[in-house]
Amino acid sequence: MKFFNKTSALKLVFALFAFLTLNVAFAQDQKQTLPDLNLKDVNGKVVNVKDYSKKGKIVIISFWATWCTPCKKELNNINELYEEWKSKYDVIVVAVSIDNARNVMKVKPYVDGQAWPFDVLLDVNSDMMRAMNVVNPPHTFLLNKEGNIVYSHTGYLEGDEFTLEEKIKALVK
Secondary structure (H helix, E strand, O other): OOOOOHHHHHHHHHHHHHHHHHHHHHHHHOOOOOOOOEEEEOOOOEEEHHHHHHOOOEEEEEEEOOOOHHHHHHHHHHHHHHHHHHHHHOEEEEEEEOOOOOOHHHHHHHHHHHOOOOEEEEOOOOHHHHHOOOOOOOEEEEEOOOOOEEEEEEOOOOOHHHHHHHHHHHHHO
């Protein structure tokens, strides 16, 4: 018993092709942006995270924790380049601490000790972490001037900040 003749097989192949093509096109139109949620910064000021994507600047979002040695190394290395990046590429850096309620009191003293000039937000309940599908720190996102996430990287190896700079340069061109 035949299930398909040539015509119905071609129709099925065409329908499947059209379905897949539309799904790929739709998926590419879905731009990932920052979530619309409020977090406090290290000084207790409430900040809407989505506002960073509305500034018309290149934005680096880095998830970190006080207990995460690679996170701190990455942010310290970014800090060394930050002033240069700010003047050359008009970049904003936002460090999002994922320290929980037990450790959050360590964040401000650490940040003050490092003299980080960028914004540091506290994601004590992991709301932003969940919204952006971050599993482990360090996790870094790069947003273009339109506020769309164009690059994401998990983990840190010495020199990753230079790869990030290459991605930033590509956005400026």
